[in-house]
Every structure is written in C-alpha cells, then in structure tokens.
Amino acid sequence: MLKVSVVLPAKNEAGGLERVIPALVGMGIFDEIIVVDDGSVDQTSTVASGFGAKVIHHPYSKGNGAAIKSGVRAATGDIIVFMDADGQHQPEDIPDLLEKLDEGYDMVVGSRSGSSQASVGRWAANSFYNRLATFMVGHKVEDLTSGLRVVRAKKFREFLYLLPNGFSYPTTSTMAFFRAGYSVGYCRITTLKREGKSHINPIRDGLRFLLIIFKIGTLYSxxxxxxxxxxxxxxxxxxxxxxxxxxxxxxxxxxxxxxxxxxxxxxxxxxxxxxxxxxxxxxxxxxxxxx
Structure with a gap:
C-alpha cells in the first residue's frame, strides 16, 4: 500500500487551515499532513499543529516554491498531494486525482474551469500560459499554474533543484515532467473563493510571470x-x-x-x-x- 503525504505551503493562512485540515483528516486516506509555515505572523502554526498536522517553520518568508521544497524534503509518502492552504481547493477533489494517477500517470493536475479563475485578467493570463506550454511540449496543457496536484514523490524529487522559490513552481514542475518524458494528466476541479488576502502582487508578479514565459521555453526546448x-x-x-x-x-x-x-x-x-x-x-x- 502506497503512503500518501499532503503538503500545504502556508503564509498567514490560519483561517483557511481551520477548514482545510479537518476536512483532510476526516477523509482518513492520508498518512501525513505537512504544513510549511512560511514566516507567518498569525496563528498558522498553532492552528496546524492543533489539528495534528506536522509543521515545518521558516524563520522568514522564503516564497511558495521554497515552502514546497521544504515540504517535499520532509514528506515520507510515495505519493505527494500539493494544495493551497487558503481554502480554494476542495479536499473532495483529491480522490479523483489519486484515481487518475493509478491509471499510469506520474503527475495529475487539478484543471480549473473558467468560472474558477480569480478574475478575468487572471483567466486571460493563464489561458496564454496554457497555449504557450501546449506549443512548447506538443501536448495539450489544460492548466499550467494550478496548485492542486498529485505526484509520484521519487520522480518529483528529481527536479527539486529546478524549482524557483517564488510562485512559479507549478509551471516549472509541469514542464520538467513533460521534458523528462513522464506522463502528466488532468482532472477537472472547481475552486472556491480564498480565505483572506492573496499574496500575489499584480504588477510585481505579473512581470515575474512574464519572465516565466521565457523560462518555459529555455527549460523545455x-x-x-x-x-x-x-x-x-x-x-x-x-x-x-x-x-x-x-x-x-x-x-x-x-x-x-x-x-x-x-x-x-x-x-x-x-x-x-x-x-x-x-x-x-x-x-x-x-x-x-x-x-
């Protein structure tokens, strides 16, 4: 029986974790739940540990990608589930992703519908990234930036050194799996409105995502x-x-x-x-x- 770990990067997400962790625990299918506290100043760590999650502390904020890397290094499962701690992702979608993984995939990504995007601008940007990635890899990429995904831990660890410390770990990991010839699948999901305020700055991270477009090209082909x-x-x-x-x-x-x-x-x-x-x-x- 394969062990399944859940990794949740969290920065000031006490409110979201109060809803997410009990739902994950109640499902009874995960061997461990790891919350990476990325320099939070609220009760993120207290809430996570109170519900029985394993907590990893960053003394200061290093970024979403850095939190993912810390979580992966600490995870003991054969399969790792990544999801946001802000309440957008529904734990009920995870069994579908795990079932898809059993069909022979190495990574399965939760593909968001258009109505699940945070804004029209975000939807347009993500659509552009998806089309660019589809052109680069020669396969249809349904959602390049989704944070809900399940992976085979051993294969994901091969690319840890490639992952940036910022917000683009989903993009980099997806392209790396395609480049290595691993199988990537998708499951349709619906996301909810996040708890609290987003940590993404439209101007700063917009420019950063523009650079990601070029990184996609140089990473893949x-x-x-x-x-x-x-x-x-x-x-x-x-x-x-x-x-x-x-x-x-x-x-x-x-x-x-x-x-x-x-x-x-x-x-x-x-x-x-x-x-x-x-x-x-x-x-x-x-x-x-x-x-």
Missing part, C-alpha cells in the same frame, strides 16, 4: 523559442535589404545588423538547447545511479 525570433529578424533583414537594393542598389548597415542578429539569436538558441540536454541527461544519470 529553447530552439522552439529562439528559432521564431531568429526567423523574424532574418525576414526583416532580407525585406529591408530587398527594399534598399531596389531603391538605391545597395546593401545597408541596417540589413547587416538585422541579419547578424538573426544568426546570433539562432546560435544562442542552439547553445541553450545543448545546455538543456546536458541538464536533463544529468538528471537521468543521477536517477540511474540511485536505482
């Missing part, structure tokens, strides 16, 4: 990101060269700059592709040595 940019510069260079040649019969510095940029961008993509391959080959080699 850099050439898929760099080749279109290279082709754009090449097309502009050739188009400007054709225009200047027909207009004045000469090859201009601007044409040379655009064509040179196209070559440089392509070469950067080629080098990035090789680095990415070496990175994942290292992961596979470490896995083979541990077997």
């Amino acid at each position: 850099p050439l898929k990101l760099f080749v279109p940019f290279s082709f754009c510069f090449f097309s502009l260079g050739m188009g400007y060269y054709l225009f200047s040649f027909l207009a004045s019969g000469r090859f201009t510095n601007m044409s040379a700059l655009l064509l040179s940029t196209a070559v440089i961008v392509f070469l950067i993509g080629l080098v990035s592709e090789q680095i990415t391959n070496l990175m994942y080959q290292g992961t596979v080699s470490d896995k083979d040595r541990n077997q």
Whole structure:
C-alpha cells in the first residue's frame, strides 16, 4: 500500500487551515499532513499543529516554491498531494486525482474551469500560459499554474533543484515532467473563493510571470523559442535589404545588423538547447545511479 503525504505551503493562512485540515483528516486516506509555515505572523502554526498536522517553520518568508521544497524534503509518502492552504481547493477533489494517477500517470493536475479563475485578467493570463506550454511540449496543457496536484514523490524529487522559490513552481514542475518524458494528466476541479488576502502582487508578479514565459521555453526546448525570433529578424533583414537594393542598389548597415542578429539569436538558441540536454541527461544519470 502506497503512503500518501499532503503538503500545504502556508503564509498567514490560519483561517483557511481551520477548514482545510479537518476536512483532510476526516477523509482518513492520508498518512501525513505537512504544513510549511512560511514566516507567518498569525496563528498558522498553532492552528496546524492543533489539528495534528506536522509543521515545518521558516524563520522568514522564503516564497511558495521554497515552502514546497521544504515540504517535499520532509514528506515520507510515495505519493505527494500539493494544495493551497487558503481554502480554494476542495479536499473532495483529491480522490479523483489519486484515481487518475493509478491509471499510469506520474503527475495529475487539478484543471480549473473558467468560472474558477480569480478574475478575468487572471483567466486571460493563464489561458496564454496554457497555449504557450501546449506549443512548447506538443501536448495539450489544460492548466499550467494550478496548485492542486498529485505526484509520484521519487520522480518529483528529481527536479527539486529546478524549482524557483517564488510562485512559479507549478509551471516549472509541469514542464520538467513533460521534458523528462513522464506522463502528466488532468482532472477537472472547481475552486472556491480564498480565505483572506492573496499574496500575489499584480504588477510585481505579473512581470515575474512574464519572465516565466521565457523560462518555459529555455527549460523545455529553447530552439522552439529562439528559432521564431531568429526567423523574424532574418525576414526583416532580407525585406529591408530587398527594399534598399531596389531603391538605391545597395546593401545597408541596417540589413547587416538585422541579419547578424538573426544568426546570433539562432546560435544562442542552439547553445541553450545543448545546455538543456546536458541538464536533463544529468538528471537521468543521477536517477540511474540511485536505482
């Protein structure tokens, strides 16, 4: 019988934990519940320990991803369930995700419906991320940023060093699983309104998520990101060269700059592709040595 651990990253989520932990305990299917207190200043730790959860303390806030990593290192289960501590995720959805995992998947993600998104802006941003990820991996990605997911612990730990300390751990872990050839599945879920105030800053984290778009490309398949940019510069260079040649019969510095940029961008993509391959080959080699 496989052991199942639940990891809840929490920062000032005492209110949400008062509802989430009793619901998890009442289900009776989890071997341990781990709450990672990421520098909270409320009663998060007291509430969690009061309901019997194992509590890991961060002396100061390190970020959602750092809390996830601390929880994974402490978890003893063969399967790990990740969910938010703010009350958005419903524990009743977890059995469906576990059942899907038993079908042969290595990670199963709770896919939110459009009505479950926090706002229209958040829905539009997530839809863009999903389309970009689908293009990168060649498989339909239904929800790239969902925090409710179940994973096989041994395989998830292979990518701990890749996970950022901020809010983008779902994105990075999903792309890493696809890149390694592991199976990723989805189950439809409905999320509730969160307890308390969100820790996501629209401007600061919006810019951060914009950087994630480029990180997705360089993490999974850099050439898929760099080749279109290279082709754009090449097309502009050739188009400007054709225009200047027909207009004045000469090859201009601007044409040379655009064509040179196209070559440089392509070469950067080629080098990035090789680095990415070496990175994942290292992961596979470490896995083979541990077997």
